[in-house]
Amino acid sequence: MTDLTETQRTVLTAATARADRLALPLPEHIRGGAAKKVVTGLLTRGLVEEAPAIDGAPVWRDAGDAGALTLVATDAAFAALGLTPPAAEALAAVADANGVEPAGPIDADDAAPEASEPAPTPAEKPRFRAGTKQAQLIAMLEAPEGATVPEIAEATGWRLHTVRGAIAGALKKRLGLTIASEKVDGRGRVYRVTP
Numbered sequence: 001m002t003d004l005t006e007t008q009r010t011v012l013t014a015a016t017a018r019a020d021r022l023a024l025p026l027p028e029h030i031r032g033g034a035a036k037k038v039v040t041g042l043l044t045r046g047l048v049e050e051a052p053a054i055d056g057a058p059v060w061r062d063a064g065d066a067g068a069l070t071l072v073a074t075d076a077a078f079a080a081l082g083l084t085p086p087a088a089e090a091l092a093a094v095a096d097a098n099g100v101e102p103a104g105p106i107d108a109d110d111a112a113p114e115a116s117e118p119a120p121t122p123a124e125k126p127r128f129r130a131g132t133k134q135a136q137l138i139a140m141l142e143a144p145e146g147a148t149v150p151e152i153a154e155a156t157g158w159r160l161h162t163v164r165g166a167i168a169g170a171l172k173k174r175l176g177l178t179i180a181s182e183k184v185d186g187r188g189r190v191y192r193v194t195p
Helices: 006-017 034-046 077-080 086-096 131-141 151-156 161-173
Strands: 048-052 068-073 178-184 188-195
Touching: 006 034, 006 048, 006 068, 034 048, 034 068, 034 131, 048 161, 048 188, 077 161, 086 151, 131 151, 131 188, 151 188, 161 178
Parallel strands: none
Antiparallel strands: 048 068, 178 188
16 A cells, blocks of 8 residues: 555554554644545555544544544554554564474455455464463453453453454464454453354
8 A cells, every 4th residue: 555645654654653542642733634535545545444432532522422532553554554553563573482483474365365265273272372462362252251351351461452353463463363353232342263
């Protein structure tokens, strides 16, 4: 993705430099209709996503019952800038420590696997270290009751977007786990590892 506008590149560069990946606040010269146009373009391309605005995060919009939302850069934003997401760097270090061949840099072709690609067999799945937050996350998802993103965030101390990124990136793409989700009354969206 090299067809970013200069404004989009500025917003993504700032967001990827922040530890929390927040795309807000936008640069001062981007206001009103221009801000909406820039953000809509980034949302449409999956370079940013809306997430609950917690811990005093700047608010992008109020979604009514869903509450205040902010904007967070996705792993695709790092790839669009030619960068490796921090979570992928940390996972690569863990894989290297465990003798697993790293997956290499992220590129647009890795975003969606071909339908004909076979799922990795259990023997091919990389190992992970016991006692880590990733191991804790997997244990929570393997429990019969599963876990919600807020429950995982509370247990691990991660931010909500970090939990979602770990599920989509580390667990699904890197470890080849199948994660199912369903809405459960009184809990919200619950995630589980399925065979």
